[in-house]
Amino acid sequence: MMAGSKKQKKITSFLFYILYLFVAVIFLAPLVFLFVSAMKEETQLVSDMSTLKAFLPYGSLTLDNYVQVFEKLDFLHYFRNSALTAVFQVAVGMFINGMMGYALGLLTFRGRKALVSLMIALTIIPTEAVIINRFMVAFQLGMINTFWSLVIPNLATPMYVYLFYQHFRGMPKDLLEAAVIDGESYTGIFFRIMTPLSKPIYATVAIMSFIRAWGDLLWPTLVTRDNTWRTLPQALRGLSDSVYTFWGQIFAFSAMITLPILVIFLVFQRQFVQSVAMTGIKG
Numbered sequence: 001m002m003a004g005s006k007k008q009k010k011i012t013s014f015l016f017y018i019l020y021l022f023v024a025v026i027f028l029a030p031l032v033f034l035f036v037s038a039m040k041e042e043t044q045l046v047s048d049m050s051t052l053k054a055f056l057p058y059g060s061l062t063l064d065n066y067v068q069v070f071e072k073l074d075f076l077h078y079f080r081n082s083a084l085t086a087v088f089q090v091a092v093g094m095f096i097n098g099m100m101g102y103a104l105g106l107l108t109f110r111g112r113k114a115l116v117s118l119m120i121a122l123t124i125i126p127t128e129a130v131i132i133n134r135f136m137v138a139f140q141l142g143m144i145n146t147f148w149s150l151v152i153p154n155l156a157t158p159m160y161v162y163l164f165y166q167h168f169r170g171m172p173k174d175l176l177e178a179a180v181i182d183g184e185s186y187t188g189i190f191f192r193i194m195t196p197l198s199k200p201i202y203a204t205v206a207i208m209s210f211i212r213a214w215g216d217l218l219w220p221t222l223v224t225r226d227n228t229w230r231t232l233p234q235a236l237r238g239l240s241d242s243v244y245t246f247w248g249q250i251f252a253f254s255a256m257i258t259l260p261i262l263v264i265f266l267v268f269q270r271q272f273v274q275s276v277a278m279t280g281i282k283g
Contacts, residue, residue, distance in 0.1 A: 029055065034258065038065055038251040045248050065252035069239070072249070075256070077227070078235040082257075085150045085220075085231060086213035090206050093155045097205065098198075100156070101164020102190050106176055116165065122158035128218075135222050149223040150231075154213065160205050167201040168194065203271030211261055232257045 032055050037045050039061040048054045069075060103109075104116055134153045143149035171194065179189045195202070217233040224230045232253075239249045 031258070031262075034251055035255050038248065038255040039063065040065075040248060042246065042248045045251070049247070065248040066256070068246075068249050069253050069256070073235050073238050073253075074227075075235070075253075078230060078232045079257075081229055082214055082231040082233075084147065086210050088151045089154055089213040090209045092151075093157065093160065093209050094202060094205055096156050097160040098164050098195070098202070099190060100161045101166075102168050102194060104161070105165045105168030106171060106173070106194075107186065119158050119161055119165070123162055125158075131218065131222070134219075138223055144223050145225040145229065147229055150220055150229060154216075154219070157209070160209065163201060163205055164198075167198060171197070200271045203268040207265060207268055210264060214257070214261060 036055060036057045037049075039057065040048065041060055041062060041064070044059050045054075048056075104112060104119065138144060138149045138153060143152070175193065176189060179193055180186075184192070215233060216231070220229075220231045220234055224234070236250065236253060239246050239253060
């Protein structure tokens with residue numbers, strides 16, 4: 001019986017590994033297609049696009065597509081705009097959302113339950129439903145076509161507040177009470193005690209916030225009027241015209257703006273996985 005049970009477990013584990021491998025291939029295939037296609041000549045790329053050859057790095061591989069992107073566009077200018085926007089949103093947004101989640105998850109005050117209910121309700125409202133209102137507020141404040149119009153409306157996000165709230169709600173109350181007895185203020189508890197213990201959730205929210213800011217197209221399109229503060233997703237339109245779409249250049253451009261996200265995830269993947277696992281255990 002024991003031998004049969006072990007054999008069955010091995011077969012089950014093998015089947016699960018096959019399933020995991022299949023899922024991994026599905027997720028990695030678009031990235032392989034992207035980076036391989038970015039190095040192919042235009043004619044070869046178009047002919048391979050509808051076949052499995054699109055995933056194979058063969059033929060005349062070149063970096064000409066990357067060179068043409070820099071010749072057509074001021075890539076570094078758009079990169080700077082996107083980087084400043086994303087970094088500012090991540091740094092300031094984590095501070096704001098983190099403190100709100102800390103207050104709702106650990107502190108006790110009048111109206112707390114109503115605020116939590118409101119926050120949960122706001123998480124299900126799509127951005128498109130309120131984006132015109134946000135635009136009108138930004139317009140009335142005179143922020144259109146400025147750096148502040150890109151970042152300020154996106155700093156406080158109900159979903160990120162909810163993630164912090166879930167995390168801090170699971171922190172031991174005894175830790176908070178002991179710090180209060182020792183004379184520590186609530187602000188000091190947040191910065192000196194809770195923040196160092198919350199690195200995984202901060203890493204998770206940072207990655208999610210960076211991806212959102214880095215790839216946002218709708219809001220920057222609404223609030224920018226010229227190339228002064230336009231971001232990378234908006235610059236992508238400059239690689240095609242009414243006659244022809246330059247696929248090789250588009251793939252090269254997409255590869256360059258995808259690379260920073262991959263690097264950030266690889267650097268913080270341990271904290272990201274740890275945060276997801278902790279959230280699953282608490283949920």
